[in-house]
Amino acid sequence: MSPSYTASPFVGKTFGVTVANVTKKFGQTAVLKDVSLEVKPGEIFCIMGPSGSGKTVILKHIAGLEQATSGEVKIGEFDAADPATRNKVHLALVFQAGALFNSLSVYDNLALYPREHRECNEAGIRDRVMHALAILSLEKSAHKFPSDLSGGMKKRVAIARALVMEPQLLLYDEPTSELDPVMAATLTEIIATLREQTAVTSIVVTHDRDLAFNIADRIAFVMDGRIRGVGTPAEFKNPADPIIANFLNPVIDLKNPRFQQLENSP
Amino acid sequence: MNFLTAIIGHIGGTLLLLARTLNYLPTLPRQRARFIEQCYLIGYTSLPIVTILSFFIGSVLALQSGYSMENFGAKQFIGTLVGLTMARELGPVMVAILIAGRVGSAITAELASMKVYQEIDALTTMNIPPERMLVLPRLAAIVVMMPVLAIIANLCGWYGGALVSQYTATIAVDSEAYFSALKAYMKPKDIMDGLVKAEVFGFVIILVCCYIGLNTRGGPREIGASVTKAVVTSLILILVLDYFVTKALLFS
Numbered sequence: 001m002s003p004s005y006t007a008s009p010f011v012g013k014t015f016g017v018t019v020a021n022v023t024k025k026f027g028q029t030a031v032l033k034d035v036s037l038e039v040k041p042g043e044i045f046c047i048m049g050p051s052g053s054g055k056t057v058i059l060k061h062i063a064g065l066e067q068a069t070s071g072e073v074k075i076g077e078f079d080a081a082d083p084a085t086r087n088k089v090h091l092a093l094v095f096q097a098g099a100l101f102n103s104l105s106v107y108d109n110l111a112l113y114p115r116e117h118r119e120c121n122e123a124g125i126r127d128r129v130m131h132a133l134a135i136l137s138l139e140k141s142a143h144k145f146p147s148d149l150s151g152g153m154k155k156r157v158a159i160a161r162a163l164v165m166e167p168q169l170l171l172y173d174e175p176t177s178e179l180d181p182v183m184a185a186t187l188t189e190i191i192a193t194l195r196e197q198t199a200v201t202s203i204v205v206t207h208d209r210d211l212a213f214n215i216a217d218r219i220a221f222v223m224d225g226r227i228r229g230v231g232t233p234a235e236f237k238n239p240a241d242p243i244i245a246n247f248l249n250p251v252i253d254l255k256n257p258r259f260q261q262l263e264n265s266p
Numbered sequence: 267m268n269f270l271t272a273i274i275g276h277i278g279g280t281l282l283l284l285a286r287t288l289n290y291l292p293t294l295p296r297q298r299a300r301f302i303e304q305c306y307l308i309g310y311t312s313l314p315i316v317t318i319l320s321f322f323i324g325s326v327l328a329l330q331s332g333y334s335m336e337n338f339g340a341k342q343f344i345g346t347l348v349g350l351t352m353a354r355e356l357g358p359v360m361v362a363i364l365i366a367g368r369v370g371s372a373i374t375a376e377l378a379s380m381k382v383y384q385e386i387d388a389l390t391t392m393n394i395p396p397e398r399m400l401v402l403p404r405l406a407a408i409v410v411m412m413p414v415l416a417i418i419a420n421l422c423g424w425y426g427g428a429l430v431s432q433y434t435a436t437i438a439v440d441s442e443a444y445f446s447a448l449k450a451y452m453k454p455k456d457i458m459d460g461l462v463k464a465e466v467f468g469f470v471i472i473l474v475c476c477y478i479g480l481n482t483r484g485g486p487r488e489i490g491a492s493v494t495k496a497v498v499t500s501l502i503l504i505l506v507l508d509y510f511v512t513k514a515l516l517f518s
Contacts, residue, residue, distance in 0.1 A: 063391050086393035093391045099384035116394045165392065 014201045015076040015089055015169050016041040017062055022071035024057055024225075031057050033225045034071070041076075044195050044202045046212040049222035050247060055205040056096070058222070059171050062203060063093045075169060089169060092162035096174040098154035100146040106133070106157050107142040110164045132163040136190070152183045159190065170194070172204040176211050188214055209248055213237065221247070280477045283397065287405060290398035300403035308369050308404070309411030315368065316361055316415050317422050323356055324348055324423030328430040332437035344439055345447035348427035353452065353460045357419040359508055361412070362467035366500035370475035373404060374496035377479025378489040386480065401476045405469065412468030413461045420460065424448060459515040466511050471500045 017039040024032040032054050039045040047055045060066040061073045064080045073080040075089050100109050110129040114120055120128070133139050136156040146154060155175060162170060172191065176184035192215045195202050206212055212219050213233045220230045221244050229241055239245045294301065327348050335341045377400060380386050389396050424445075431439040478496040482488050 060387075063387075065387050065390060086391075091391060093388070095384050095388060097384065099388040101380075101385055101388070102383075112394070113392050116392070116399070 013168055014041045014199050016043075016201060017045075017080075017169065017203065018074040019058065019061065020072050020074070022058075022061060022068045022073060024054075024061070024066065025069045030069075031225050032061075032068075035222075035225070035227055036071075037220055037227065037230070039201060039203060040217075041201055042195070042199045043217045044191070044204065044215050046204045046206055046216040046219045047222060048206060048209075048212055048219055048247070049228075051207075053222045054225040055222050056173055059093070059173055059203065059205050062169075063091060063171055090165055090167045091169045091171070092165045092167035093171040094155070094158045094162050094173065094175055096177060098146070098158040100154055100157055100161070102146050105143050105145055106138065106149070109146070109157060110161050113161070113165050128164050132160040135163065136160045151178045152180070155179065155183075155187065159187070163194070167200055170200050170202045172202065172206075174206055174208075175204065176206065176208045184208065184211065187211075191215055276477070279481065280473060283401065283477050283480070284473055286395070287397040287401045290395065290402050293398055294402060294406055297399075297403050300399070301406050304403045304407035305411055307372075308365070308407050309414060312364060312368055312411075312415060313418065316364060316419050319360060319364065320352070320357065320419035320422040321426035323360060324352055324426030325430040327351060327356070327423070328427035328437070329434065332431060332434060332439070336436065341437060341439055342443060343447055343451075344427065344431050344437065345444035346451040348431075348444075349424055349448035349452050350456055352420050352423035352427075353457050354463075355460075355508075355512075357423060358416050358460045358464035358467060359504060361415045361419050361464055362471060362504045363501065365408070365412070365415075365468055366471045366475075366497055366504065369408075370471045370500050371493050371497050373472065374475045374479040374493045375489055377476060378482035378492040379486075381480060381482045382484070382486060382489060396480060400480075401473075404472050404476060408468040408472045409465065412464045416461055416464035420457070459512075462515060463508065463511050466507060467504050470503055470507060474499055474503065 017037070019035055019037040022032055022035045023030060035054070035058060037045075037058070047058060049055050057066060061068055062075070062080055064083065064085060067081050075085060075091070078085040078088055100106075101112065104112065107129055110132055111125050114125045114128060119125075130139065130142075133142055136159060138153070138156055138160055141149065141153060141157070146157070149157065155178075159175070175187050175191065179187065188211050191202060191204065191211075194200060195215075204211070204216070213236070216233050218230060218232055219236050221228045221236070221241075223243060229236075229239065229244055231239075236244070236248065239248065328344055331344050331347045332341055335344060335347070377386075377396075380400075386396050389399065428441045428444045431437050431444045432441050475496045478492050478499065482492045
Protein backbone atom coordinates (compact mmCIF):
# COMPACT_ATOMS: atom_id res chain seq x y z
CA MET A 1 0.00 0.00 0.00
CA SER A 2 1.39 3.38 -0.85
CA PRO A 3 -0.27 6.59 0.20
CA SER A 4 -1.59 8.78 -2.58
CA TYR A 5 -3.21 11.74 -0.96
CA THR A 6 -4.22 13.81 -3.93
CA ALA A 7 -6.93 16.33 -4.68
CA SER A 8 -7.52 16.95 -1.01
CA PRO A 9 -10.68 18.90 -0.39
CA PHE A 10 -8.82 20.60 2.42
CA VAL A 11 -7.35 23.93 1.49
CA GLY A 12 -7.15 26.14 4.50
CA LYS A 13 -5.25 27.76 7.25
CA THR A 14 -2.99 25.71 9.43
CA PHE A 15 -2.06 26.65 12.96
CA GLY A 16 1.05 26.75 15.10
CA VAL A 17 0.95 25.69 18.75
CA THR A 18 2.46 27.40 21.76
CA VAL A 19 2.81 25.61 25.07
CA ALA A 20 3.91 28.19 27.64
CA ASN A 21 5.15 27.23 31.12
CA VAL A 22 2.58 24.48 31.56
CA THR A 23 2.48 22.62 34.85
CA LYS A 24 -0.08 19.89 35.38
CA LYS A 25 -0.77 18.23 38.70
CA PHE A 26 -2.98 15.22 39.34
CA GLY A 27 -3.60 15.53 43.07
CA GLN A 28 -0.17 16.18 44.56
CA THR A 29 1.73 14.58 41.66
CA ALA A 30 3.16 16.98 39.07
CA VAL A 31 3.03 15.21 35.70
CA LEU A 32 4.20 18.22 33.69
CA LYS A 33 6.66 20.71 35.15
CA ASP A 34 6.97 24.09 33.48
CA VAL A 35 6.80 22.71 29.94
CA SER A 36 7.29 25.18 27.09
CA LEU A 37 7.20 24.35 23.38
CA GLU A 38 6.72 26.23 20.14
CA VAL A 39 5.39 24.34 17.11
CA LYS A 40 5.46 26.31 13.88
CA PRO A 41 2.59 26.22 11.36
CA GLY A 42 3.02 23.38 8.87
CA GLU A 43 5.70 21.65 10.91
CA ILE A 44 5.91 17.96 11.85
CA PHE A 45 6.92 18.06 15.47
CA CYS A 46 7.68 14.81 17.30
CA ILE A 47 7.54 14.47 21.06
CA MET A 48 9.67 11.58 22.29
CA GLY A 49 10.48 10.23 25.70
CA PRO A 50 10.18 7.19 27.92
CA SER A 51 6.83 5.77 29.05
CA GLY A 52 5.19 7.85 31.76
CA SER A 53 7.25 10.93 30.97
CA GLY A 54 4.16 13.07 30.18
CA LYS A 55 4.13 13.04 26.35
CA THR A 56 0.46 12.12 25.99
CA VAL A 57 -0.52 14.61 28.70
CA ILE A 58 1.07 17.39 26.60
CA LEU A 59 -0.94 16.18 23.61
CA LYS A 60 -4.16 16.16 25.66
CA HIS A 61 -3.51 19.76 26.72
CA ILE A 62 -3.14 20.76 23.07
CA ALA A 63 -6.36 18.89 22.21
CA GLY A 64 -8.18 20.67 25.06
CA LEU A 65 -8.86 17.40 26.90
CA GLU A 66 -6.86 18.49 29.96
CA GLN A 67 -6.62 21.87 31.65
CA ALA A 68 -3.22 23.06 32.83
CA THR A 69 -2.75 23.68 36.55
CA SER A 70 -0.70 26.71 35.50
CA GLY A 71 0.57 28.07 32.21
CA GLU A 72 -1.29 28.14 28.90
CA VAL A 73 -1.58 26.35 25.59
CA LYS A 74 -2.45 28.30 22.45
CA ILE A 75 -3.43 27.08 18.99
CA GLY A 76 -2.62 30.05 16.81
CA GLU A 77 -4.09 32.89 18.85
CA PHE A 78 -6.79 30.70 20.45
CA ASP A 79 -6.74 29.21 23.94
CA ALA A 80 -6.67 25.39 23.60
CA ALA A 81 -8.55 24.95 26.90
CA ASP A 82 -11.51 27.04 25.69
CA PRO A 83 -14.23 24.78 24.17
CA ALA A 84 -15.07 27.61 21.73
CA THR A 85 -11.66 27.08 20.09
CA ARG A 86 -13.01 23.87 18.55
CA ASN A 87 -15.43 25.98 16.53
CA LYS A 88 -12.50 27.95 15.12
CA VAL A 89 -9.88 25.23 14.57
CA HIS A 90 -10.40 21.86 12.89
CA LEU A 91 -8.37 19.74 15.24
CA ALA A 92 -8.07 15.97 14.87
CA LEU A 93 -6.47 13.59 17.32
CA VAL A 94 -5.50 10.05 16.32
CA PHE A 95 -5.70 8.13 19.59
CA GLN A 96 -3.23 5.41 20.47
CA ALA A 97 -5.92 2.71 20.53
CA GLY A 98 -7.96 4.32 17.77
CA ALA A 99 -10.93 5.30 20.00
CA LEU A 100 -13.33 4.24 17.26
CA PHE A 101 -17.04 4.16 18.07
CA ASN A 102 -17.69 0.47 18.56
CA SER A 103 -21.41 0.72 17.87
CA LEU A 104 -20.82 2.28 14.43
CA SER A 105 -19.46 0.73 11.24
CA VAL A 106 -16.19 2.02 9.79
CA TYR A 107 -18.19 4.07 7.27
CA ASP A 108 -20.37 5.62 9.97
CA ASN A 109 -17.33 6.31 12.16
CA LEU A 110 -15.96 8.43 9.34
CA ALA A 111 -19.30 9.98 8.38
CA LEU A 112 -20.11 11.05 11.95
CA TYR A 113 -18.18 14.33 11.87
CA PRO A 114 -19.56 15.77 8.60
CA ARG A 115 -23.07 14.55 9.51
CA GLU A 116 -23.03 16.12 12.94
CA HIS A 117 -21.64 19.38 11.63
CA ARG A 118 -23.94 19.30 8.58
CA GLU A 119 -21.01 20.12 6.33
CA CYS A 120 -22.51 18.56 3.20
CA ASN A 121 -25.31 16.34 1.97
CA GLU A 122 -25.18 12.52 2.12
CA ALA A 123 -23.64 12.29 -1.37
CA GLY A 124 -20.90 14.75 -0.38
CA ILE A 125 -20.30 12.85 2.84
CA ARG A 126 -20.02 9.61 0.91
CA ASP A 127 -17.40 11.16 -1.40
CA ARG A 128 -15.36 12.44 1.52
CA VAL A 129 -15.56 9.16 3.43
CA MET A 130 -14.70 6.98 0.43
CA HIS A 131 -11.84 9.30 -0.50
CA ALA A 132 -10.36 9.00 2.99
CA LEU A 133 -10.89 5.23 3.02
CA ALA A 134 -9.21 4.95 -0.38
CA ILE A 135 -6.13 6.82 0.85
CA LEU A 136 -5.68 4.22 3.56
CA SER A 137 -6.76 1.25 1.39
CA LEU A 138 -9.77 0.57 3.57
CA GLU A 139 -12.57 0.64 0.98
CA LYS A 140 -13.37 -3.04 1.52
CA SER A 141 -13.69 -2.54 5.27
CA ALA A 142 -16.26 0.27 5.05
CA HIS A 143 -19.10 -1.84 6.40
CA LYS A 144 -17.12 -3.73 9.01
CA PHE A 145 -17.36 -2.87 12.69
CA PRO A 146 -14.31 -1.91 14.79
CA SER A 147 -14.51 -5.24 16.65
CA ASP A 148 -13.82 -7.02 13.33
CA LEU A 149 -10.60 -5.07 12.67
CA SER A 150 -6.98 -5.77 13.60
CA GLY A 151 -4.99 -3.24 15.63
CA GLY A 152 -3.29 -1.90 12.50
CA MET A 153 -6.57 -1.49 10.65
CA LYS A 154 -8.08 0.36 13.62
CA LYS A 155 -5.15 2.79 13.49
CA ARG A 156 -5.69 3.33 9.77
CA VAL A 157 -9.42 3.89 10.30
CA ALA A 158 -8.59 6.41 13.05
CA ILE A 159 -6.32 8.29 10.62
CA ALA A 160 -9.00 8.14 7.92
CA ARG A 161 -11.51 9.55 10.41
CA ALA A 162 -9.09 12.39 11.14
CA LEU A 163 -8.74 13.08 7.39
CA VAL A 164 -12.50 13.37 6.92
CA MET A 165 -12.40 16.22 9.43
CA GLU A 166 -10.10 18.13 7.05
CA PRO A 167 -7.87 19.06 9.98
CA GLN A 168 -5.89 22.24 10.40
CA LEU A 169 -3.97 20.67 13.26
CA LEU A 170 -3.35 16.93 13.37
CA LEU A 171 -2.24 15.21 16.57
CA TYR A 172 -1.03 11.60 16.66
CA ASP A 173 -0.62 9.59 19.85
CA GLU A 174 1.80 6.71 19.27
CA PRO A 175 0.68 6.11 15.67
CA THR A 176 3.06 3.19 15.06
CA SER A 177 2.80 1.37 18.37
CA GLU A 178 1.66 -2.27 18.11
CA LEU A 179 2.19 -2.24 14.35
CA ASP A 180 4.44 -4.53 12.32
CA PRO A 181 7.44 -2.82 10.66
CA VAL A 182 5.81 -2.72 7.21
CA MET A 183 2.61 -1.11 8.53
CA ALA A 184 4.67 1.27 10.69
CA ALA A 185 6.63 2.33 7.59
CA THR A 186 3.39 2.83 5.67
CA LEU A 187 1.92 5.03 8.40
CA THR A 188 5.17 6.99 8.51
CA GLU A 189 4.79 7.64 4.77
CA ILE A 190 1.15 8.62 5.22
CA ILE A 191 1.93 11.18 7.93
CA ALA A 192 4.71 12.71 5.82
CA THR A 193 2.61 12.73 2.65
CA LEU A 194 -0.34 14.34 4.41
CA ARG A 195 1.81 17.18 5.63
CA GLU A 196 3.41 17.56 2.21
CA GLN A 197 0.08 17.79 0.42
CA THR A 198 -2.00 19.71 2.94
CA ALA A 199 0.68 21.60 4.90
CA VAL A 200 -1.18 20.59 8.05
CA THR A 201 0.71 21.10 11.32
CA SER A 202 1.32 17.63 12.77
CA ILE A 203 2.35 16.82 16.33
CA VAL A 204 3.38 13.22 16.83
CA VAL A 205 3.92 11.60 20.21
CA THR A 206 6.04 8.53 19.69
CA HIS A 207 8.59 6.09 21.04
CA ASP A 208 9.53 5.16 17.50
CA ARG A 209 12.97 6.53 16.71
CA ASP A 210 12.70 5.63 13.00
CA LEU A 211 9.38 7.44 12.66
CA ALA A 212 10.72 10.57 14.34
CA PHE A 213 14.01 10.65 12.41
CA ASN A 214 12.27 10.06 9.07
CA ILE A 215 9.49 12.63 9.25
CA ALA A 216 10.13 15.17 11.99
CA ASP A 217 11.19 18.72 11.28
CA ARG A 218 12.01 19.00 14.95
CA ILE A 219 11.95 16.68 17.96
CA ALA A 220 11.36 17.44 21.64
CA PHE A 221 12.58 14.98 24.26
CA VAL A 222 10.47 14.77 27.44
CA MET A 223 11.73 13.22 30.65
CA ASP A 224 9.97 13.22 34.03
CA GLY A 225 7.50 15.88 32.90
CA ARG A 226 10.19 18.31 31.70
CA ILE A 227 11.50 19.15 28.24
CA ARG A 228 15.05 17.87 28.20
CA GLY A 229 15.92 19.02 24.70
CA VAL A 230 14.52 20.27 21.40
CA GLY A 231 16.32 19.92 18.10
CA THR A 232 16.34 18.64 14.54
CA PRO A 233 16.61 14.90 13.76
CA ALA A 234 20.23 15.52 12.69
CA GLU A 235 21.00 17.00 16.11
CA PHE A 236 19.26 14.10 17.85
CA LYS A 237 21.23 11.47 15.95
CA ASN A 238 24.30 12.31 18.01
CA PRO A 239 22.93 13.97 21.13
CA ALA A 240 25.29 15.48 23.65
CA ASP A 241 22.89 14.63 26.49
CA PRO A 242 23.78 11.09 27.71
CA ILE A 243 20.19 10.39 28.84
CA ILE A 244 18.77 11.21 25.41
CA ALA A 245 21.61 9.26 23.78
CA ASN A 246 20.87 6.24 25.95
CA PHE A 247 17.14 6.41 25.09
CA LEU A 248 17.75 6.69 21.37
CA ASN A 249 20.62 4.23 21.20
CA PRO A 250 20.17 1.85 24.12
CA VAL A 251 23.08 -0.47 24.79
CA ILE A 252 22.04 -4.02 25.57
CA ASP A 253 24.51 -5.31 28.11
CA LEU A 254 24.03 -8.96 28.95
CA LYS A 255 26.85 -8.70 31.49
CA ASN A 256 24.71 -6.31 33.51
CA PRO A 257 24.87 -7.34 37.21
CA ARG A 258 21.04 -7.55 37.30
CA PHE A 259 21.08 -10.30 34.68
CA GLN A 260 23.94 -12.00 36.50
CA GLN A 261 21.73 -12.12 39.60
CA LEU A 262 18.95 -13.75 37.57
CA GLU A 263 21.38 -16.30 36.22
CA ASN A 264 22.56 -17.23 39.71
CA SER A 265 19.08 -17.35 41.20
CA PRO A 266 17.88 -20.83 42.26
CA MET B 267 -16.75 16.57 55.55
CA ASN B 268 -15.08 15.11 52.46
CA PHE B 269 -18.13 12.92 51.90
CA LEU B 270 -20.44 15.94 52.10
CA THR B 271 -18.22 17.91 49.74
CA ALA B 272 -18.26 15.00 47.29
CA ILE B 273 -22.08 14.76 47.45
CA ILE B 274 -22.44 18.52 46.82
CA GLY B 275 -19.93 18.22 43.97
CA HIS B 276 -21.93 15.38 42.37
CA ILE B 277 -25.22 17.27 42.71
CA GLY B 278 -23.60 20.31 41.09
CA GLY B 279 -22.09 18.14 38.34
CA THR B 280 -25.44 16.50 37.62
CA LEU B 281 -27.24 19.85 37.44
CA LEU B 282 -24.50 21.18 35.15
CA LEU B 283 -24.94 18.16 32.89
CA LEU B 284 -28.69 18.84 32.81
CA ALA B 285 -28.16 22.52 31.97
CA ARG B 286 -25.70 21.67 29.18
CA THR B 287 -28.04 19.02 27.80
CA LEU B 288 -31.08 21.32 27.80
CA ASN B 289 -28.97 23.85 25.94
CA TYR B 290 -29.02 21.43 22.98
CA LEU B 291 -32.80 20.88 23.11
CA PRO B 292 -33.33 22.68 19.75
CA THR B 293 -31.18 19.97 18.08
CA LEU B 294 -33.61 17.21 19.08
CA PRO B 295 -35.70 17.25 15.86
CA ARG B 296 -32.63 16.41 13.78
CA GLN B 297 -31.71 13.61 16.18
CA ARG B 298 -34.97 11.77 15.45
CA ALA B 299 -33.25 8.49 14.66
CA ARG B 300 -31.36 8.44 17.97
CA PHE B 301 -34.50 9.47 19.87
CA ILE B 302 -36.55 6.67 18.29
CA GLU B 303 -33.78 4.15 18.96
CA GLN B 304 -33.74 5.16 22.63
CA CYS B 305 -37.56 5.00 22.86
CA TYR B 306 -37.30 1.46 21.52
CA LEU B 307 -34.53 0.49 23.95
CA ILE B 308 -36.06 2.16 27.01
CA GLY B 309 -39.73 1.53 26.30
CA TYR B 310 -40.37 -1.36 23.96
CA THR B 311 -37.68 -3.72 25.28
CA SER B 312 -38.82 -3.08 28.88
CA LEU B 313 -42.44 -3.97 28.10
CA PRO B 314 -42.34 -7.75 28.73
CA ILE B 315 -40.79 -7.45 32.18
CA VAL B 316 -43.01 -4.49 33.15
CA THR B 317 -46.08 -6.44 32.04
CA ILE B 318 -45.20 -9.64 33.89
CA LEU B 319 -44.08 -7.99 37.12
CA SER B 320 -46.97 -5.55 37.38
CA PHE B 321 -49.48 -8.31 36.64
CA PHE B 322 -48.13 -10.39 39.52
CA ILE B 323 -47.78 -7.42 41.85
CA GLY B 324 -51.47 -6.63 41.28
CA SER B 325 -52.29 -10.31 41.81
CA VAL B 326 -50.37 -10.57 45.08
CA LEU B 327 -51.85 -7.29 46.27
CA ALA B 328 -55.37 -8.63 45.66
CA LEU B 329 -54.49 -11.91 47.35
CA GLN B 330 -53.04 -10.29 50.46
CA SER B 331 -55.71 -7.62 50.78
CA GLY B 332 -58.52 -10.14 50.10
CA TYR B 333 -57.23 -12.32 52.92
CA SER B 334 -56.97 -9.39 55.37
CA MET B 335 -60.08 -7.45 54.34
CA GLU B 336 -62.35 -10.44 54.60
CA ASN B 337 -61.79 -10.41 58.38
CA PHE B 338 -63.62 -7.12 58.71
CA GLY B 339 -66.05 -7.54 55.81
CA ALA B 340 -64.48 -5.06 53.44
CA LYS B 341 -63.45 -7.33 50.59
CA GLN B 342 -65.76 -5.50 48.17
CA PHE B 343 -63.17 -2.70 48.30
CA ILE B 344 -60.30 -4.85 46.95
CA GLY B 345 -60.67 -3.15 43.56
CA THR B 346 -60.29 0.28 45.19
CA LEU B 347 -57.22 -0.79 47.14
CA VAL B 348 -55.46 -2.45 44.21
CA GLY B 349 -56.44 0.36 41.85
CA LEU B 350 -55.23 3.18 44.05
CA THR B 351 -52.09 1.40 45.23
CA MET B 352 -51.01 0.54 41.70
CA ALA B 353 -51.83 3.97 40.28
CA ARG B 354 -50.43 6.11 43.08
CA GLU B 355 -47.53 4.06 44.38
CA LEU B 356 -46.57 0.62 43.14
CA GLY B 357 -46.94 1.27 39.41
CA PRO B 358 -44.55 4.24 39.20
CA VAL B 359 -42.12 2.94 41.83
CA MET B 360 -41.92 -0.54 40.35
CA VAL B 361 -41.42 0.77 36.81
CA ALA B 362 -38.75 3.17 38.10
CA ILE B 363 -36.91 0.33 39.86
CA LEU B 364 -37.07 -1.75 36.70
CA ILE B 365 -35.79 1.13 34.60
CA ALA B 366 -32.92 1.74 37.05
CA GLY B 367 -31.89 -1.92 37.01
CA ARG B 368 -32.45 -2.64 33.36
CA VAL B 369 -31.99 0.59 31.41
CA GLY B 370 -30.00 2.79 33.82
CA SER B 371 -27.35 0.13 34.32
CA ALA B 372 -27.04 -0.41 30.56
CA ILE B 373 -26.70 3.34 29.92
CA THR B 374 -24.02 3.72 32.60
CA ALA B 375 -22.11 0.70 31.29
CA GLU B 376 -22.24 2.04 27.71
CA LEU B 377 -21.17 5.59 28.58
CA ALA B 378 -18.54 4.40 31.08
CA SER B 379 -16.97 2.10 28.51
CA MET B 380 -17.05 4.93 25.94
CA LYS B 381 -15.25 7.09 28.50
CA VAL B 382 -12.67 4.46 29.44
CA TYR B 383 -11.92 3.61 25.80
CA GLN B 384 -11.59 7.33 24.93
CA GLU B 385 -14.65 7.47 22.65
CA ILE B 386 -15.94 10.43 24.68
CA ASP B 387 -12.57 12.18 24.24
CA ALA B 388 -12.80 11.47 20.51
CA LEU B 389 -16.26 13.09 20.41
CA THR B 390 -14.93 16.11 22.29
CA THR B 391 -12.02 16.60 19.88
CA MET B 392 -14.50 16.25 16.99
CA ASN B 393 -16.48 19.11 18.55
CA ILE B 394 -19.50 16.85 19.02
CA PRO B 395 -20.74 17.48 22.58
CA PRO B 396 -21.53 14.16 24.32
CA GLU B 397 -24.45 15.91 26.05
CA ARG B 398 -26.05 16.53 22.66
CA MET B 399 -25.41 13.14 21.09
CA LEU B 400 -25.60 10.80 24.08
CA VAL B 401 -27.60 12.41 26.89
CA LEU B 402 -30.33 14.43 25.16
CA PRO B 403 -31.92 11.56 23.15
CA ARG B 404 -31.98 9.36 26.26
CA LEU B 405 -33.59 12.03 28.45
CA ALA B 406 -36.16 12.84 25.77
CA ALA B 407 -36.96 9.15 25.33
CA ILE B 408 -37.52 8.57 29.05
CA VAL B 409 -39.84 11.59 29.24
CA VAL B 410 -41.99 10.03 26.51
CA MET B 411 -41.77 6.37 27.54
CA MET B 412 -42.05 6.55 31.33
CA PRO B 413 -45.77 7.53 31.47
CA VAL B 414 -46.53 4.89 28.82
CA LEU B 415 -44.81 2.19 30.88
CA ALA B 416 -46.53 3.40 34.07
CA ILE B 417 -49.98 3.25 32.41
CA ILE B 418 -49.25 -0.27 31.12
CA ALA B 419 -48.06 -1.30 34.60
CA ASN B 420 -51.27 0.08 36.13
CA LEU B 421 -53.50 -1.78 33.66
CA CYS B 422 -51.62 -5.07 34.10
CA GLY B 423 -51.71 -4.72 37.88
CA TRP B 424 -55.45 -3.96 37.88
CA TYR B 425 -56.24 -6.93 35.64
CA GLY B 426 -53.94 -9.20 37.68
CA GLY B 427 -55.87 -8.16 40.80
CA ALA B 428 -59.22 -8.69 39.06
CA LEU B 429 -58.31 -12.22 37.96
CA VAL B 430 -57.13 -13.25 41.41
CA SER B 431 -60.18 -11.68 43.08
CA GLN B 432 -62.55 -13.55 40.79
CA TYR B 433 -60.90 -16.97 40.74
CA THR B 434 -59.66 -17.28 44.33
CA ALA B 435 -62.34 -19.14 46.24
CA THR B 436 -61.75 -17.37 49.54
CA ILE B 437 -62.07 -13.92 47.92
CA ALA B 438 -64.62 -14.50 45.14
CA VAL B 439 -65.17 -10.87 44.12
CA ASP B 440 -66.26 -10.88 40.49
CA SER B 441 -64.64 -8.58 37.93
CA GLU B 442 -67.68 -6.35 37.64
CA ALA B 443 -67.72 -5.61 41.39
CA TYR B 444 -63.94 -5.28 41.43
CA PHE B 445 -63.86 -2.69 38.63
CA SER B 446 -66.88 -0.75 39.88
CA ALA B 447 -65.14 -0.42 43.29
CA LEU B 448 -61.97 0.61 41.47
CA LYS B 449 -63.81 3.29 39.50
CA ALA B 450 -65.95 4.50 42.40
CA TYR B 451 -63.11 5.82 44.50
CA MET B 452 -60.47 6.64 41.93
CA LYS B 453 -60.14 10.16 40.61
CA PRO B 454 -58.21 11.25 37.49
CA LYS B 455 -55.82 13.06 39.87
CA ASP B 456 -54.78 9.71 41.37
CA ILE B 457 -53.63 8.48 37.96
CA MET B 458 -52.06 11.81 37.07
CA ASP B 459 -50.11 11.91 40.35
CA GLY B 460 -48.74 8.45 39.60
CA LEU B 461 -47.68 9.53 36.13
CA VAL B 462 -45.98 12.66 37.51
CA LYS B 463 -44.06 10.47 39.96
CA ALA B 464 -43.05 8.06 37.20
CA GLU B 465 -41.88 10.97 35.08
CA VAL B 466 -39.77 12.45 37.90
CA PHE B 467 -38.22 9.08 38.80
CA GLY B 468 -37.40 8.20 35.19
CA PHE B 469 -35.86 11.58 34.43
CA VAL B 470 -33.69 11.53 37.56
CA ILE B 471 -32.57 7.92 36.98
CA ILE B 472 -31.41 8.55 33.40
CA LEU B 473 -29.73 11.85 34.31
CA VAL B 474 -27.83 10.30 37.23
CA CYS B 475 -26.86 7.21 35.22
CA CYS B 476 -25.56 9.41 32.36
CA TYR B 477 -23.62 11.57 34.83
CA ILE B 478 -21.98 8.58 36.53
CA GLY B 479 -21.18 6.94 33.17
CA LEU B 480 -19.62 10.08 31.71
CA ASN B 481 -17.55 10.68 34.84
CA THR B 482 -16.00 7.22 34.99
CA ARG B 483 -12.23 7.34 35.47
CA GLY B 484 -9.68 4.55 35.19
CA GLY B 485 -9.80 1.18 33.48
CA PRO B 486 -12.35 -1.51 32.66
CA ARG B 487 -12.77 -2.40 36.35
CA GLU B 488 -14.26 1.05 36.95
CA ILE B 489 -17.04 0.34 34.45
CA GLY B 490 -18.49 -2.28 36.82
CA ALA B 491 -18.00 0.02 39.79
CA SER B 492 -19.84 2.81 37.96
CA VAL B 493 -22.77 0.54 37.10
CA THR B 494 -23.11 -0.54 40.74
CA LYS B 495 -22.88 3.09 41.87
CA ALA B 496 -25.50 4.18 39.33
CA VAL B 497 -28.02 1.49 40.26
CA VAL B 498 -27.59 1.96 44.02
CA THR B 499 -27.82 5.76 43.71
CA SER B 500 -30.91 5.46 41.51
CA LEU B 501 -32.66 3.11 43.96
CA ILE B 502 -31.94 5.41 46.89
CA LEU B 503 -33.11 8.45 44.91
CA ILE B 504 -36.34 6.70 43.84
CA LEU B 505 -37.32 6.02 47.46
CA VAL B 506 -36.23 9.42 48.79
CA LEU B 507 -37.96 11.27 45.95
CA ASP B 508 -41.01 9.05 46.37
CA TYR B 509 -41.56 10.47 49.84
CA PHE B 510 -41.09 14.11 48.85
CA VAL B 511 -42.99 13.96 45.56
CA THR B 512 -45.87 12.06 47.19
CA LYS B 513 -46.04 14.64 49.96
CA ALA B 514 -45.97 17.49 47.47
CA LEU B 515 -48.68 15.91 45.32
CA LEU B 516 -50.94 14.97 48.22
CA PHE B 517 -50.92 18.43 49.71
CA SER B 518 -50.82 20.44 46.49
